[in-house]
Amino acid sequence: MTDCLGLLLVVAVTAANVGDREAATGLLGRLRELHRDILLVWADGGYTGALVDWARQNLALTVEVVKRTDDTKGFVVLPRRWVVERTLSWLMQSRRLCRDYETLTVTSEAMIQWSMITRMDRRLARPRACGRR
Template sequence: MTERRAYPSDLSDARWELIEPVLSAWRYERHGRALGFGRPAQHDLREIMNAILYVDRTGCQWAYLPHDFPPHQTVYGYFAKWQKDGIFAQLNGLLRDLVRQQEGRNAEPSACVIDAQSVKTSTSVPARSQGIDAGKKIVGGKRSILIDTLGLLLAVLVTAARVQDSTADRELLDQAATNHPTLRKVWVDGGYRKHFIEHAATLGVDLEIVQRAPGTRGFTPIPKRWAVERMYGWLMLHRRLARDYETLPARSEAMIHLAMTDLMARRLPGESTVSWRDPRSPNQICSTG
């Protein structure tokens, strides 16, 4: 890797050790089987991932990547290939299992929480991928997420904001039930309809609606569902997710997987996530990852 001044979003050695086997295996599958007859790779995988994390964390456009990273066309090309090949989802699943085991939980969860977040989209997002959330008065897209009780991502689906929560989450729950057959309990808010509850039952999942107590004012954590609100806070540490900038819903989902990969990779070795509240100087932050 070319020597350069580190950015706060760069992978530390400990985090790179967690991620490197998956990326190296991907590169071998695509290039290694050529048995020396293919063109050798020109760019370091760690630098490519550092550049992608820089975009996810800072929210900059690909063309505005600092020049000490590989060319932005190359970086975006890797991002697109990794998204298409499911590498970001694979990393999310691998690190989630490790975090759960570190917390003394089984690798496979038995309970989850579903929620949806409507976000504004940029001008680069095609009109067909946008819509109007009449309830929240937002023109843009909708992120439907399913997390475990630790706040770790199990499934995500990005749609136009006009799509009803129960419609998107039916597909989300089907996906989660297939990938995590141990799921038996799901908590949701009060906006879900009877047919969604019945659909959950057909999957062997008990759906429970958790609502705010009558008369409650101001911010009050809601039992079981507070974890999903905390997760939204975690995601907003990554400025690329403050608005939906991706031209394809699948790329938006990849950015969310990437943000969770970054957070869990820091959590496993005990590294803190850098934010504007961090009292350390930039040099101290970079030296500790």
Template sequence: MSPTHKVVARTRYPSDLTDAQWDLVEPFVRGNPVGPQPVVHERREVVNAILYISRTGAPWRYLPHDMPDWQSVYHYFRLWTKDGTLKLLHDVLRGKVRQQEGRSAQPTAGILDSQSVKTALEAESRGYDAGKKIKGRKRHLLVDVLGLVLVAWITTADVQDRDAAAAVLPMAAEQFPTLQKVWADGAYEGPRVADIAQQTGIEVEIVKRTDTTPGFVVQARRWVVERTFGWLSRERRLSRDYERKEESSETFIYLGMIRLMLGRLA
């Protein structure tokens, strides 16, 4: 049996990667075979531990004893966040899912929205969303028409959506030259967003409610990003923002989508 499919000497957790899923992940996280340092923890077990934290919402120090020690797991989480490993894995998997669905790997259209969530006391940054009456952070997501995340940007909750668009749209234009159109709700309406749209060459169409029916009504296009927020809510680590740093919050969004896309691909 190859080292890639080495049997783990413990009871399997539901969040563990399957062999087929590990085959997709392993090229991005394999260790450097050169050097005198022996491998203390199998990379697959480190990834399993990170996914365990994401799925269960447990604090790092509460990792089960049959997994690698939490200090090592957190070290790799921070390392792969800073060097872009997890973001790269996420982006490659997104391209594979899009192609599996018969689409080009690069998107031409997207949907933009935000979600305000409460933060833990340890958070280095937070703000107050007066509209949602939430003190914490705001997740700004641009997704493709399949609901897959294109851009995730974390701010304090007091940042207005139209102001966030001034950062998200240029990032999207740089990362996705093929992107032509973005749908958004009325919170993004105004001259500021229109100016940014013109500068980036991305058409922004505001989708508004056209009826007077009270309560929830499914809106054309906008329901796609709402479904993505629903997918991410399955990750208990994302039930609120527990992270000290905003970049860690962003990484857990990618981890939630990585799990979803691995499930579709393998």
């Protein structure tokens, strides 16, 4: 899960037999514990249904599903969904994450966090252009 800038807030890696909706309950719970000030979560169409009501009742989170309209044909950039796709692209630049080397989900989560920390460290350490402060 990312913020509006594409920075990681919470990471959850699950086994392949765990569906996105089941994993989302734990992920949203961790999000609520770590970031109490977040009230709105954007999600794609796979998270419709009972998850929206569950998050509102149990966590006081508003889950807004960003859907594609039925009359749209071809590729269309959907609002807010590109932020997550951009973050995934950034993460795939790490050689360790390009292949599935890890056997434990906690190790995969740690590698994702390590990759994002490395990316942000490089961004903060790069020299600024003249005149920018």
